[in-house]
Amino acid sequence: MAPSTANPAAPAASRSARRRKMWGTVAFHGSASLLSVLWLVPIAVVLITATRSFDDIAAHGLGSMPHTFTLGGFRSAWTDGGQQQALINSLLVTIPTVLLSLLLASMAAFALSRYAVPFRRALLLLMLSGNLLPPQILLIPVSKLSEKLGVYDSLYALIGVQVGFGVGFYVFVLHGFMRSIPAEIQQAAVIDGAGPWQIYTRIILPLARPALAALTALSFTWIFNDLLWSITVLRSDSKMPITASLLGLQGQYVSQWNVIAAGSVIAAAPTVIVFLRFQRHFVAGLNLGAVK
Known part of the structure; x- marks a missing residue:
């Protein structure tokens, strides 16, 4: 060989x-x-x-190494700068908006993904197209509509605007996720005598928990950091959220950079906490709707 x-x-x-x-x-x-x-x-x-x-x-100078350490800037921003009330306003708007938006979106996505709803594709495209419109062209109509409804300069107006402009996107995302749930699970529940409400609350919602957690982190960040709609439907300084309050803080403390920086830290803290809490679901949520 x-x-x-x-x-x-x-x-x-x-x-x-x-x-x-x-x-x-x-x-x-x-x-x-x-x-x-x-x-x-x-x-x-x-x-x-x-x-x-x-x-x-x-x-x-601003760029030099620090020679002192004090929390006086935080105290000034929290009390004299109005950040305390502004943070409360932001939470009063953000938490109900997130809960209401995801509740409505999950119910709509459940119906559109699990049942033969007439014109469901047209409904999905209609919801998605609402998010494609530039918000700048809707500022005056939304402001006038809130005045006609008698809710202008109230937190209810801001909650309604945030819910209205967010539900469409949440429905689109949850629809793609709920469609990936095997139909055999729902069929087995129907054979056992479960109705639509029981299927929605006991089967679909628990299985959609990763998607809901990811959207919770996203929506909380978007709504909490929003500035445009808050200055559109609100006028009183006492009702402004934290992002709009930062503008007033910069005008009140023009050259006191420590107070302005402290106010920025206060404004960023809640979103950082939410992101750290939901970061596992946040990263997993980047692929929502990609798998059918």
Whole structure:
């Protein structure tokens, strides 16, 4: 039997492939680290500025290393700057809006995905098309409509606007998720005597919990950080949410950067907490509706 001849180029090709993989990994982690630093530097600057005194910033400059540590900026923003009431207003708007929007959206998505509703595709396209309209062209109509309904300059108007403009997108996302639930589960429940309400509350909602958690994080962030609709349907400073209150804070404390930075930290804290709480579902929710 003739001896087998080994390919001398195989080990060299293998070493070359390993080197390319190693350098690719190094380049990826280096780029990711650089982007992370660029992302975190502004956040660190805001946090450091918020804990410095005004005298320290005035004497050494905004970009210098801190020489003092104080929470006076937070106290000024919380009490004198009106951030306390503004945060309460934001929560009074955001929490009911998220709950009501997801309740209505889940019910509509359940009906459209599990039953032969007439013109359901047209309804889905109609709901989705409402989110494609630029909100700037609807500012005056929404403001006039809220005045006609007698709810202008009230938190109810802001809740209604946020629900109206958010439900369509939530229905579209939940519809795609609920369609992926096997029909055999619903058929087995029907054989056991379950009605539509029992199927919705005891089967579909528990199975759709990851989608609902992801949308909770998304909708809370969007609604809490909204500025456009709040300054459209609200007028009184005492009813403004936290984002609109930051504009007044900048006008009230023009050169006191520590107070402005403290107010920004207060405004960002709730969304950061919600994101950290739901981050697992938030990442998983990026693929919602992609699997049928």
